[in-house]
Amino acid sequence: MGQAVFTGFFGAAAIWFGVVVFRTSSMVRSALALLFSQAAIGAMFLAMETEFLGVLQLMMMATEMAIMAIFMVMYMMDPGGLGGMDMTHQKRASLVAGALGAVAALVVALLAGWGPVATRVPAATAQVHDLGIEIMERSMLIFETAGVTILTAMIAATAIAIRRRR
Numbered sequence: 001m002g003q004a005v006f007t008g009f010f011g012a013a014a015i016w017f018g019v020v021v022f023r024t025s026s027m028v029r030s031a032l033a034l035l036f037s038q039a040a041i042g043a044m045f046l047a048m049e050t051e052f053l054g055v056l057q058l059m060m061m062a063t064e065m066a067i068m069a070i071f072m073v074m075y076m077m078d079p080g081g082l083g084g085m086d087m088t089h090q091k092r093a094s095l096v097a098g099a100l101g102a103v104a105a106l107v108v109a110l111l112a113g114w115g116p117v118a119t120r121v122p123a124a125t126a127q128v129h130d131l132g133i134e135i136m137e138r139s140m141l142i143f144e145t146a147g148v149t150i151l152t153a154m155i156a157a158t159a160i161a162i163r164r165r166r
Helices: 002-023 027-047 051-075 091-111 124-137 140-161
Strands: none
Touching: 002 027, 027 051, 051 140, 124 140
């Protein structure tokens, strides 16, 4: 019962902060709202007893949003949002797309044949082991390539943003 309450609470928080992302006029506040939304999703994972995914979500999103905020402060004309701006583009099309996406997700969730509940579940240590093997074998090249690419982009952006001094 408590698990369902916490999962529902963090799900509602994730949706609320997702809405706040588009309701603010500040890029930094928008980045923070997105961070809180993703942190709520990480907390949902923790409430569902998937600790590895929850902690991974929290660590990954905190780092990503911090980097995004730094880049926004470096490159945005008004990152604090003091000049008044509109964060939404194509309002009607985005509302229609969001509503259709929500209806499609509900239809899939309610009408899909989810199959029987698992009768035998591996121990938590076996699940973490299997996930680690999956990440370290098949997906490792993708993760390493993405990491090096992001690091290169950060160094290049910093080098471009810093004025040369003599």
